[in-house]
Amino acid sequence: MRSLATILWLGIKELRSVLTDTVLIGLVLYSFSLAILAQARSGSQEVRNASVAIVDEDRSPLSRRIAGAFLPPLFRPPAFLAAREVLPAMNAGRYTLVLDVPPHLARDLLARRHPVLKLDVDATAMVQAGLGAGYAQQIVAGEIAGYLARGRGTGPAPVTLVSRIAYNPNAETAWFTSVMGILNSVTMLAIILAGAAIVRERERGTLDHLLVMPVAPMEIALAKIWANGAVILTAVGLSLVVVVRGVLRVPLAGSLPAFMAGTAIYLFFATAVGLYLGTVSRSMPQLGLLFLLVYLPLAMLSGSNTPLESMPPWLSAALQASPTVHFVAFAQAVLYRGAGLDVVWPRLVVIAGIGGLFLILSLRRFRLAAKAETGG
Structure with a gap:
C-alpha cells in the first residue's frame, strides 16, 4: 500500500509537470484534433470533383x-x-x-x-x-x-457481379485514415512524453532529488507511465468522440471501452520505450534523434499505412514481434469489425509481454543512471 501511495503521488506530480508544459500540451491537442482532420480530409484516395x-x-x-x-x-x-x-x-x-x-x-x-x-x-x-x-x-x-x-435488341448479360464493401460501403478514405492517424499519434506522443519526463527531470536537476528520496526506481517509472499514459488516453477518447464521430461522421462499429482498455495496455509498452530512450538520452536533442530512429520504423511497418500482406514474407513474419503491428490489428478488429476482447486478447498479451520486457530494460538503465548521478 505504501508503494501504491508513492506511485500515486509521484504520478500526480508528473501530471502537474506535464499540464504546465504548454508546448507538450499544445502538441497533444494538435496531434489528436487538427492533425487528424488534416490527414482525413487532405489525404483522400478517391475521386472527388474531377474536372x-x-x-x-x-x-x-x-x-x-x-x-x-x-x-x-x-x-x-x-x-x-x-x-x-x-x-x-x-x-x-x-x-x-x-x-x-x-x-x-x-x-x-x-x-x-x-x-x-x-x-x-x-x-x-x-x-x-x-x-x-x-x-x-x-x-x-x-x-x-x-x-x-x-x-x-440484345438481352441482359447472363451473369451480374454485385460487390458489397464491408464497414465502409462508399470506400471513403477518411473513415480509415482518421483512426489510423490516432493510432500513430498514440505511439508518437507516448514515446515523446515519457522520454521527455526523464530528460526534463535531469535538465532541471530534480532527478537528483528523486534519487536521494526513499523511493524505488520501479515506483518512479510506474508513476511516469500512468501519468503520461492518462494524458494520452484522455486525448484518444476525446478525439474519437469529438473529431472522428462528431466532425468526420465516421461510425465506429465496436465497443469504445474495449478499445480504450486495449489502448491502455499499448500505452504501457510505448511509455516504457519512452522511458528507456529517456534514460539513454542526455538532452532533448538526443531524445529527438533517438525518437526518429524508433518511431519511424514502428509507424511505417505497423500495417496502418501499408498492409502486411503486401510486404515481403520474411518481413511480415518478423513484424509479428512488433507490438505496434498487434495494436493496429487490435484497433481495426474492434473499431471496424466490432470484435470483442474474447477475440483480440492474444494480441493484448503480446503487447503487455513486450511492454514488460522494455520496462525491465528501462529499470536497469534507470538504476545505472541513478548510480551515475549519485556517484554510488
Whole structure:
C-alpha cells in the first residue's frame, strides 16, 4: 500500500509537470484534433470533383449520353471544347480528363467497325488521374454497351457481379485514415512524453532529488507511465468522440471501452520505450534523434499505412514481434469489425509481454543512471 501511495503521488506530480508544459500540451491537442482532420480530409484516395472536358466531334445521341454520364460527386459537369483548345487547356491545368469523341462514333459502332476514342489525362494529379481514368473508361464502356444493346435488341448479360464493401460501403478514405492517424499519434506522443519526463527531470536537476528520496526506481517509472499514459488516453477518447464521430461522421462499429482498455495496455509498452530512450538520452536533442530512429520504423511497418500482406514474407513474419503491428490489428478488429476482447486478447498479451520486457530494460538503465548521478 505504501508503494501504491508513492506511485500515486509521484504520478500526480508528473501530471502537474506535464499540464504546465504548454508546448507538450499544445502538441497533444494538435496531434489528436487538427492533425487528424488534416490527414482525413487532405489525404483522400478517391475521386472527388474531377474536372472533365469533352471534344464532341460526333454530336450524336450516344455522345450526349456519354457526356451526361459524368456525374457529381465523382466528376464536375463536363465542359465542351473544340479540338484546338485541348492542348492549351491541359497545359494550363484546367482539366484532369479530356475525352475526344471521334466523328461518326455511333454510326461506326452500329456498322461493327472499331472506332477509337482518345482520353487525355493530366497525370500531375496522381490520384484523380489514375482512378478518374479508370472510372471514365467504365463509364464510356457502359454507355456504349447500353446503346448497342438497345439498338440490336440484345438481352441482359447472363451473369451480374454485385460487390458489397464491408464497414465502409462508399470506400471513403477518411473513415480509415482518421483512426489510423490516432493510432500513430498514440505511439508518437507516448514515446515523446515519457522520454521527455526523464530528460526534463535531469535538465532541471530534480532527478537528483528523486534519487536521494526513499523511493524505488520501479515506483518512479510506474508513476511516469500512468501519468503520461492518462494524458494520452484522455486525448484518444476525446478525439474519437469529438473529431472522428462528431466532425468526420465516421461510425465506429465496436465497443469504445474495449478499445480504450486495449489502448491502455499499448500505452504501457510505448511509455516504457519512452522511458528507456529517456534514460539513454542526455538532452532533448538526443531524445529527438533517438525518437526518429524508433518511431519511424514502428509507424511505417505497423500495417496502418501499408498492409502486411503486401510486404515481403520474411518481413511480415518478423513484424509479428512488433507490438505496434498487434495494436493496429487490435484497433481495426474492434473499431471496424466490432470484435470483442474474447477475440483480440492474444494480441493484448503480446503487447503487455513486450511492454514488460522494455520496462525491465528501462529499470536497469534507470538504476545505472541513478548510480551515475549519485556517484554510488
